[in-house]
Amino acid sequence: MYSFGIEGFSINAKVDISTDEAQLERQKDTLRIPNRSSNKDLMSAAIIKGGQKPKFYENLSKSLPFTEIKDLTSLAIQNQNAEAVMALLKTNVFAASSALFTNEGASFLSEMESNSQGTTLLNIFFMVRALAPKKYKVLLRQISRNMILKTTLKIAGRGIEKGMKRVRVPYYPGMMEFDLDQTLMNTLEKGSCKCITYRDIVGIERNQLKKNIVLILDTSGSMYGKSLVNAALTTSLLTYTMHKHKFAIILFNSSSMMLKSMNEDISHSPVTKLIDEILDSEAVGFTNIENALKRGLKELETVKGKRKFAVLITDGNYNRGKDPSIIARNFPVLHVVVMPPENKLRYEGLKICRKIAEAGHGKYYPVSDFNDIPETLLHILRSN
Template sequence: MAQHIARRLSIRRRPRDPRAQRGAGTLASVPYRYRSDDIDLDKTIDVLTERPVPEDTDIIVRERMRSRRAAVLIVDVSGSMRGEKVRITAATVAALAAELADDQLALVAFWSDAALLKRLEAAVAPAKLLDQLLRIPARGLTNVHFGLAVAHAELAGSAARQRTAILLTDAVHNAGPDPRTLARRFPELHVLLQTDGEHDVPLATDLARLGHGRLAPVRTHRDAAPALNRLLAG
């Protein structure tokens, strides 16, 4: 079921420049990639003089570009990884992998311990990544601080201009130091709060606020992709 949900959500977007992404950055003239309709006429005419039968991508458009981004998904695998919790995890991994298809994505799993399942620079198919995650035996305690520590160390080694962490958890922290102190050190930390069972809204709210990010509740797997869109839209 988890793999089925992941396949439904893992839809690659049309190709884009792997060195940059659309956003609030420098205005640049780039080949048309089915996004901007602001045509750079001078540069397009230069191209068309050499190609009397042009393709769509021979059109040059103006887009605002920013540098490649790096993101770490931090997944809570403590407690019981079954039922809707597994489906939410599958939907989150798939939707984030699709959103960051041309960027860098790392994956951290945590319980009373933590594990870095994928480094930022590693190339791993989303289906394989999900399989690795779901094969981790669920543990009872939840050490949010440990998961954040591993994710922060991975992000700190990235040279990307935009560095983001997304924490998927019920925020029921019951092992290790208070994670609030570490949340302050992130350039951007968003929280996807699982609300289908026991959850801690005050802690999740504090982590997002201290981490310069936003909080989005997810009750079912259908909430994951829209919630990610809201978190990453800014």
């Protein structure tokens, strides 16, 4: 319990002083609470003022009862404070969601989509979908799908332009590039520059080198659906940027699931269908990286070509199966993107991920935030 005064009043707020003491101190002179103060009063003032991270609101609301959580969620909705809504859902998902499943809540969610608050909106979806009445679940799913597609387009831009092969061909009208050196050589060999034809000009075409990739996504037991948010965004990104290439997507926890196989026509698995499958899946179970890598390797072996690689996205903390670095040795290239662990003390996963990447002849990409994973994947797709 931590006590401090605001304008002469003594307020007791249950907070984690190791993480939020300094932040609360900074609020002393900015929050204004006129009458007898309580945790609810402080929380109300913080919601109205805004500008705080979810953890701040979460710490203030830990001791509040059901009715106060519900009232504060309504206040957060009125003030368009998405961070406070997230925090209140973590504190008491039943109380907060009862305020969210209203006409005001539906308008709030639609407004979040308009404001492109993608990751926060997706986190809210995965937290409340099991409790949502049918009409709100349909709305949430539609908004979440739209948000995933918007976020994908924003991240991907023009796709993966690198990896283009320059091919010399006979020039024809309308070509954008030609090989100046080779054209000059042809002209010199003729001995005259007076009569140059299209046959003397060497044109250049750029052909995209075909890539073959297997994306292996860890969706095991994430408390607030972060692994599924990541799976939805990275799946959408991969499908959008790699539609001219061959790719497979595998989700795993205790076991693995083939979301899309390498030789499956993308027209049979459009991005909206893949997103919907992830939105309907559960982040449960243990973590068996070895099993997922075995399936990924088998899928990669179904295609020919030199440009073959896999990307594993996980926190590395496996609790089923054998050492995954053993099977990783059999991959031509296996890159590892390391998700930030929910328990910050679990650094062992970082070592495991580095070991897997080294064994798989690939690179190791630790990220500090889930929001960085899609852009990291895009970097890998462009550079391989």
